[in-house]
Amino acid sequence: MKKRLESLEKISQLQAKLHDLTRWRLAAIGQQRESLEEAERAMIEALNSETIGHGAAAAAAARRLRAIGRQIAVAKADYDAQSQRVLDQAARAKLAQRFVETVGASYRAEKERKDLGDLIDRAVNGKPSSSA
Numbered sequence: 518m519k520k521r522l523e524s525l526e527k528i529s530q531l532q533a534k535l536h537d538l539t540r541w542r543l544a545a546i547g548q549q550r551e552s553l554e555e556a557e558r559a560m561i562e563a564l565n566s567e568t569i570g571h572g573a574a575a576a577a578a579a580r581r582l583r584a585i586g587r588q589i590a591v592a593k594a595d596y597d598a599q600s601q602r603v604l605d606q607a608a609r610a611k612l613a614q615r616f617v618e619t620v621g622a623s624y625r626a627e628k629e630r631k632d633l634g635d636l637i638d639r640a641v642n643g644k645p646s647s648s649a
Contacts (some may be wrong), residue, residue: 550589
């Protein structure tokens with residue numbers, strides 16, 4: 518039972534670390550998305566202010582704006598998918614923690630029963646108990 522508890526504790530720790538990693542990945546995707554949205558706003562402002570001008574520079578800016586839009590769409594999809602992974606991983610981590618708590622309680626109860634049985638045996642057999 519003790520080995521099982523130790524194994525479950527390791528699994529629980531691993532699940533918690535995996536949950537942290539998925540949350541960090543979500544934050545990184547969010548930051549990437551924010552920077553892309555900022556670049557998009559800056560490009561729109563540049564096009565609106567006519568600092569780019571007309572002709573080839575304007576066409577290049579428009580292409581860049583479309584590319585940024587596609588990158589934002591991809592980042593939004595990645596963010597949504599990663600959000601779901603975070604939720605799934607959180608559920609796994611919580612489940613692993615509950616297993617640890619359940620097995621830990623069972624282990625402690627079993628140990629207490631064994632200790633009580635040993636104490637009763639010593640009392641019935643008349644052996645003096647050691648105070649350790």
